[in-house]
Amino acid sequence: MISIKKNDPPHTRERIATRIQSATAIRPHISKRLAYTKDMQTPTTENVWLKADNWREVLEDPGSLPSEIRDFLESQNQTTESWLGGQDSRQWIIDELKSTIRDRDDSVPVEDGKYTYWQRFVEDAEHPDFLRRKNQSDHEILLCGDERAANHPYYNIGAAYHSPDHELFAVTEDRQGSERYALTIFRAGSREPIETPLTDCRGDFEWSADSRKLVYTRLDENQRPNTVWCHIVGTKQADDQLIYQLEHPGRFIGLGKTSSAAWITIDIHDHQTNQSFLLPADLENQSPIAVTDWIEGLEYELEHVDPYLIIRGNHGHEDFALFRAPLPKAKIRSNPEHWETLWVPKKNALFSDYEVLAKHWIIEYSEEGCGRYLIVEPNPNQFKVRRELILSTSIHDTHLDPLPGFNRDTIRMRVSTPAIPPEVREIDLATGNSRRLKVSSPPNGHTESNYVVRRAYGVSGDGQKVPLTIVHHKDVTPHPESPVLLTGYGAYGMSLTPGFSASRRTLLTRGVIHVTAHVRGGMENGYNWYRLGRMADKDKSFDDLIGAAETLIRQSWTSAGNIILHGGSAGGLLVGTAVMRRPELFRGVIADVPFVDVLETMLDADLPLTPPEWPEWGNPIESKDARRRLGHFSPTLMVEKRSYPCILATAGLTDPRVTYWEPARWIHRLQAISEGGPFLLYTELNAGHGGPSGRYAGLDDIARIYRAVFRLFNLPKEASYAL
Template sequence: MPEHTPAQPPIATKKPVTRSFHGRDFVDDYEWLRDKDSPETIDYLEAENAYTEAQTAHLKDLADNIYNEITSRVKQTDMSIPVRAGDWWYYGRTEEGKNYGYSCRLPVEEGSDPWTPPTIPEGGVPDGEQIILDLNELAEGHEFFSLGASTVTDSGRYLAYSIDTEGDERFDLFVKDLETGELLDDRLTGVFYGATWVDEDYIFYQRVDEAWRPDSVWRHKIGAPESEDVLVYREEDERFTVGAGGTRSRKYLMIESASKITTETWVLDTTNPEGEFTVLWPREHDVEYSVDHAEVAGQDRWIVTHNATGKNFAVGETGVEELPPLRELNPLLPHDEQVRVEGVDTYQGHIVAAYRRGAIGRLAIMRLGADGYGSFEELDFDEELYTVGAGGQPEWDAPVIRVSYVSFTQPTQLFDYRVATGERTLLKEQEVLGGYDRNDYTAYRLWTTAQDGTRIPVSVVHRADLDTSTPQPTLLYAYGSYESSTDPGFSIARLSLMDRGLIFAVAHVRGGGEMGRRWYDDGKILKKKNTFTDFIDVADDLVDRGLTSYDKIVAEGGSAGGMLVGAVANMAPEKFAGIQAIVPFVDSLTSMLMPELPLTVTEWDEWGNPYEDPEVYDYMASYSGYENVAAQNYPDILAVTSLNDTRVLYVEPAKWIAALRDKATGGQFLLKTEMSAGHGGVSGRYSKWRQTAFEYAWTVDKATGGAVTR
């Protein structure tokens, strides 16, 4: 690589190699950057970091101010609402000045209401607290730290937890005796996320293959060496990944093997942990289902969420011994073209259903009685845009549901919902220090009509006193893949953007899940370009409405959303003042042609299989962010990546930035590589806030044309 100074951009050496598939050749000048063990690669990434630091030095005051605003608004010494499991209340807490938190518990007091969480003293440590994990202590001496599994036996005696100190999402699992505080000799190395106890004797966990695909489930007997662990299930089909977990009733252990479009579930009675798993419904191409266990009128039943009768899924039920075909289950929630059923949670006395209607996620509850099933009753809320969820209640016989509620302007609230009476008790509201008033901000829904007539939902939030009669700086965000929905959520950091006059907008483009399964299907494989054109159409609509102008819009996307903004940069560069791409999937075709890479084969159901299909190859080649860089003016671009990312390799944005710098006729291109991090970026909350402040400072600078400096 030629010598340079931080004032001059690094120019990557061209080492052309030719990729040949289906009679098509592509000359790749920068594929050599894939070798992360090469000193030349590391030198180049460090040179890019130095250049980025020099080119953003003028943003230091702005970034520092945003960081200080974040830290001043966050209640840094805080704790979660305790959740009961067995004879203990479990919770987490944080302390000001410390990057990581504590996992703690308190015993359930005799004579107290077993379903009303204890009151925790403000900013204090409750009497009788037991710290079961000090994450600061575990992270000490490591540049990166992430907690994977953290699960306690029903008795409360043993804790299984796993940690990753590299950022590559390979975890080492430990077992701690919570009565003595000592670690057992049991240690499992290189395991995947998650761990499931069966009694105090067995842990079921997953491992990955060479392509980082979780392909197997193993059984570990406490006290036995790792070498004696038993393989209980292996998935040979490279399109499928596996996961394991227990039902809330503790009666069954489930293994789910799933591709992007097909699932299969295996079950084991937990009274026989060394027994053989048996399949419930054998896999059927393009049929997905998930299973939970319920007891209804004294009988064991399977509650099944499936798409065998329609794309938007339905919920059916059957006896655990009957197993009629999926299409013949007794319906509890029939298929509805306007309602995307997302799943159910079962308890001893009720079932909670989650579904999506009108681009908003909703909850409904069915009470179970001695005479069988009741009917689902939806929970009502007042706001137009909100997110509601149920969870955090592991106990089978719980008469209450823990419900979370949040919106763009409403900080997260946590309720206990008493099923028998419908009473809601507010347990906690996220505190925003410094006098936050939600009435100072407004959020609303717009609908953009795409070029093909499709109506695209758009969420908009900004200060209520912002003058929207003239164009204002705007951050336009989207994801648009994997049927993942970008739901309304509150962000303390985002206040720093809006208080500087920015509009925050979310384009709920096709490829996401906001409008149901068809919305997802219309933005994948050979319809993927709908994702990109929807985003551009939303930008045009915001300009046409007078909310913003092209020289004031910054586009942001991460991971698969980074693919989106990479494609948009080539398709409509004149419509954005800046593009921020976080761990961006911008060299997608190259990755999908390398089955040996992490995730590639499992991703073919999302993007198509260009390795075998020339039509898919040509289609992906037509939108790949890296391969379509052209001699044209681009907006300024900031790409952020991590050296140890196993999901979207650092080489993708590195090649992209190198190509932009070589071919573009205008635009500044910056690459920032975290040298000790993974797909989620840096670890530690203060480091994450610093990174967010840097990214937001860059966004403010581009959206305001440098008019805002502090």
């Protein structure tokens, strides 16, 4: 349910309306097994058939899907492909998208001790190779992605790290799309496993300081991480030692390591609270030390500079602050009331990330979703900001690349804007000087001055201004007939940062205006922005998106019926609810793996993410109010016998986050009782939440979406404007 990942001269609305009306003649086979209770808030048992009784087995083996359901999904796929015109009709889009990818592409090398490590895509490769070299010697391949992916319809790497002594290399791999990983250990350079892979793993792990052990997390039968284990290299998984057992089904487990490399961290969390535990990195003592009690509403992460923990937390500061506290001792937990406050962000700014090194600390805070950076002097007696890193653009996407070395004097930052391709910069923390290490310009050419990036504001139903990031070609003059693709997310406090997309130019060079609505439910305007878009206030997220559309219409960026909505996962809920409430505003909706059967999912405690999601959405099993609220904005329950625009929903058969039957039930119901459309479903039968794996295989997914946009807007095949 968490987390995803344009025009010719104007044409008349009448022409496009005629095209859409003719398209509605395509009607897939509709099963008669659909029924809902009169109050439309609880599906009856007749509608459960799309959820396979053996759904857990299907996550691991897609071939075990019952034939009745498979036939339905395949029939829907055929109908969708027919409406789109088949793959031949979008092959040119795939080719254009492929032209934005460099056939051979190396990451920026990272030095760690006597070795240099990096990743490389070779020509036609779907997956990267992991390489290293010693000094200036010839490189060796640690892992060949395509070799490991051979004969598997799906393949994804969760994590891949070398051991501290550089002798071993480990990787977690998912071969179903279900996010249930196998962990394999190699002798560095041999590419042959040295033992039987560890199974039923989450994607993360951490090496011990002596490189002889590693810590990893296992999933239970409901796909939830619930135990942490210590594995000794060369032994059987059955002999692994249990380190931590999570008894609460509504919480997650994550692993990490402090920059000092002295401690492995175990993080227990839901969407509102977390509790951290420390393990000495040598793993000689395997009894985790609790940093704090579980304190409802307390969120924090920690770094280590002996003898202190340096903590980013929300104790007393909802937008987070920087604290210092002594290292806890066994059975003596740290009390946040006694933490020393070092730094608090200014009003309306969110303290979003940090990095702690021996001689430098780096603080990232954000305003309207755009990062700002401070370099701090780690003086034990006085907190001192040494300098602020000034970026040349006010609308941008930035993040820090993780690097080894606690005593280093540099950081690496990735920077892009909607008009400027990503570049990697190395920054000298002592001087503030930076140098460019890599620019990822599309090989088919790009001129940044051809694109206009604007910050505007929509007006929501309660009068709240909602930030909008608008991108269009410089030769496009917005007018009431302009085609607009409007996107949003608005959940879990996740912010949509305004970064570069090479593929998006396929739409921009055809005249489409791309708009991102930073609706409440994200943290673009701080933690309060998130709080105002969840639980009892969740309706504000939908009001914000609708308000953004109305503002664009009112300001003549476009007009009603010339907007396509696009959102994925919880963003699919956002766009799905918006179109159910105000269908007349939109030309169509594209919903990727959308979380649209909200109430039914939150009532099913066996599903992987349901108990952990209750703090975010509410628990309708225990609360009548939650049941009412969730039914109020669950798109599947909102379907009525009225006209809706074209809706295309996608699903992944092995998706453990948004199960395939959610979008299937939504589209099924629309096809059964609603007018307009068409209502289309496409299910990836060998993929999960992220869609097909591989840098080229995933292009067909994007092309399918773009083909729908091209058809609905009647866009020209040839670009109208220069890249």
